[in-house]
Amino acid sequence: MEWITPENLIAVGTALVGVLVTFAVVWIDRFSPQRKRLGYRVQLNTPLHREENQDSEVTTVREGQVVGMAAPTDGSTLVLLRIENDRELDISSEDYGASTDPHGLKITFGERTVQGVVATIPSAWDSVREDLERSPKLGRNGNAVLVPKVALERGQYFKLLVQLSGGVADRDIKIDGSLQGGSIRRNRSTTPDEKPPRFSPTARNVTLVLTACVVALAALIVREQNPPPIGCARGTLTLTGSTAFAPALRAAAKQYEEDCEGSTVAVDVHGSAAGIRELAQAGKEKGAIIAFSDGRKPGGFPELRENRVAVSLFSVVVNDGIPLDDLTLDQIRRVYRGEIRNWGELVPGLDQPVLLISRDANSGTRQVFQRRVLHRNEPANSSQDCQTSDDPESKVVRCELDSTEQVLAIVAKLPGALGYSELRATDGRKGLHRVAVDGRRPVVDEIGASPYPYREIEYAYTWGLPRTDSLTSSFLTYLRSGRGQDVIGAHGHLPCATPKGLKVCGED
Numbered sequence: 001m002e003w004i005t006p007e008n009l010i011a012v013g014t015a016l017v018g019v020l021v022t023f024a025v026v027w028i029d030r031f032s033p034q035r036k037r038l039g040y041r042v043q044l045n046t047p048l049h050r051e052e053n054q055d056s057e058v059t060t061v062r063e064g065q066v067v068g069m070a071a072p073t074d075g076s077t078l079v080l081l082r083i084e085n086d087r088e089l090d091i092s093s094e095d096y097g098a099s100t101d102p103h104g105l106k107i108t109f110g111e112r113t114v115q116g117v118v119a120t121i122p123s124a125w126d127s128v129r130e131d132l133e134r135s136p137k138l139g140r141n142g143n144a145v146l147v148p149k150v151a152l153e154r155g156q157y158f159k160l161l162v163q164l165s166g167g168v169a170d171r172d173i174k175i176d177g178s179l180q181g182g183s184i185r186r187n188r189s190t191t192p193d194e195k196p197p198r199f200s201p202t203a204r205n206v207t208l209v210l211t212a213c214v215v216a217l218a219a220l221i222v223r224e225q226n227p228p229p230i231g232c233a234r235g236t237l238t239l240t241g242s243t244a245f246a247p248a249l250r251a252a253a254k255q256y257e258e259d260c261e262g263s264t265v266a267v268d269v270h271g272s273a274a275g276i277r278e279l280a281q282a283g284k285e286k287g288a289i290i291a292f293s294d295g296r297k298p299g300g301f302p303e304l305r306e307n308r309v310a311v312s313l314f315s316v317v318v319n320d321g322i323p324l325d326d327l328t329l330d331q332i333r334r335v336y337r338g339e340i341r342n343w344g345e346l347v348p349g350l351d352q353p354v355l356l357i358s359r360d361a362n363s364g365t366r367q368v369f370q371r372r373v374l375h376r377n378e379p380a381n382s383s384q385d386c387q388t389s390d391d392p393e394s395k396v397v398r399c400e401l402d403s404t405e406q407v408l409a410i411v412a413k414l415p416g417a418l419g420y421s422e423l424r425a426t427d428g429r430k431g432l433h434r435v436a437v438d439g440r441r442p443v444v445d446e447i448g449a450s451p452y453p454y455r456e457i458e459y460a461y462t463w464g465l466p467r468t469d470s471l472t473s474s475f476l477t478y479l480r481s482g483r484g485q486d487v488i489g490a491h492g493h494l495p496c497a498t499p500k501g502l503k504v505c506g507e508d
Contacts, residue, residue, distance in 0.1 A: 035087065035181060035183060036095060036182025037085075037183050038179055038182065038183075039187040040175055041186065042170045043081070044079060045168070075166045076163060077163070079109070079161075079162045079173065080159060081107065081162065082158075083150075083152075085152035091151060091152045101146075104150065105146075106144050106147070106175070107147065109145075111143060112168045113164065114140040114144065114165075116163040117138060119132050119160055120161065128151070128152065128156060131151055231481070232262075233260065236264045236266070237263070239253060240275040240292070241269055241272050242272045243269050243271055244314070245312060246267060248487060248490075248491035253267055265475060272293040272295070275291035276293055276304070278291065279461055291461045291462075292461075293459045294364025294365060295364060295368055297459065301461075303463055303464055305464060305465055306459050306461055308457055308459060308505045309457075309476075309495070310495050311455060311458070311496065312492075313423040315423050316332065317418070318432065320433055321415040321416065323347060324346060325436065327435050332373060332374070333374055335418065338379065338394075338395025338396045341353065355386060355417045357411050358401070359402075359407060369454065372454055373437070379398055381400045382396065383397050383398060404421050404425050407419045412429060420454070448504045457496070485498060
């Protein structure tokens with residue numbers, strides 16, 4: 001199944017975790033036994049300074065228990081503690097653990113002596129005030145504050161303002177005590193009283209987990225489904241067929257991969273005829289293939305659909321030892337018929353046998369040469385080394401090679417050699433030169449105005465009509481667009497999609 005990928009499995013797993021956590025937290029919050037919890041937090045911890053003429057003892061009255069406060073001395077500290085019921089269940093005085101100490105809580109402040117303590121309670125909570133005033137009352141002993149067993153309903157709290165003999169760190173403030181069916185816990189937040197928390201613990205936990213799941217899913221979706229640029233497609237495509245058109249195809253494939261991330265376009269050419277056969281044999285099973293051919297495909301492949309891509313120019317080449325710059329069509333045909341076997345028949349005083357260097361039968365370049373120049377097939381292969389004839393009945397010395405590169409290398413090497421090639425492949429070659437045909441030279445800008453014969457339309461063949469959203473369709477469109485046209489033109493071909501190309505491709 002195509003959807004079973006690592007990314008999809010992670011995405012589904014993450015979504016399931018989010019859903020399960022949501023149900024689990026709701027179940028725990030609504031149906032599982034809840035624990036009581038008494039929380040405390042330090043809301044103030046500040047030093048005091050004695051003022052001149054201050055009484056030796058002061059009494060501070062708040063909305064609650066009253067305890068004398070000593071006059072501040074240098075180094076004294078005020079600490080404000082908030083004791084609160086921060087769960088859903090009420091806490092009764094009986095919930096405090098059994099102990100020989102009649103008090104419910106013992107708050108210690110390290111090595112500091114408690115000089116005084118005052119309890120403050122909101123005016124509406126009379127029951128809390130009564131518990132603090134009931135014996136044993138709120139008191140102090142050395143470094144400790146002794147707190148009665150105060151019942152607190154959900155959301156209720158009281159505060160203790162404690163005066164110490166010196167400074168104390170928040171971490172040294174501790175509460176000793178126990179709560180049956182619950183716990184005593186320090187809360188780190190110093191949220192003001194009039195500003196209730198935005199989230200309950202349950203809501204906060206659910207929000208955090210779901211947020212993490214959403215972020216993970218979003219990252220996967222962005223990574224997996226970020227659409228390619230307009231006109232691009234992802235996938236793998238193989239280009240095969242024409243060796244003459246291969247340099248332009250390699251450049252276009254590289255440019256397409258740079259412009260369209262996520263695409264792979266491979267070029268594997270073995271000749272026009274071989275490419276057509278490969279595409280026909282592969283059919284739909286092998287995937288995305290485009291076969292390029294110098295000229296139309298042969299008959300017998302009705303499933304293949306053609307697209308005209310460009311006009312390609314080819315050139316006849318001879319070894320530099322042959323001082324000819326022009327050959328007529330008739331002269332070329334006579335050479336291949338074996339009627340001209342020595343260059344001396346065309347160049348007086350020159351005694352040099354003619355050697356014909358040709359491509360193999362799969363070559364589109366050869367097929368174009370036979371169709372456009374010779375108007376017939378080339379003679380049979382008669383030589384293995386391209387220099388001596390192996391067939392005593394043959395009128396010409398002719399060999400066949402597998403690539404344009406081999407043809408050009410042998411023509412440059414052997415005196416008297418004649419061959420043919422895709423036009424741009426001859427650029428910068430030493431040991432050989434191009435020759436005009438009937439006085440006409442292969443010039444891209446003159447196609448249409450000059451009836452230069454050795455040229456052909458480059459066709460792109462696909463198995464049936466490709467889907468519009470496929471890489472095959474996208475790449476063919478790319479070859480007809482501005483960037484693709486630039487690449488084709490840079491390699492010496494005339495794109496069929498240009499105004500001049502439309503005319504020439506329509507006429508040929």
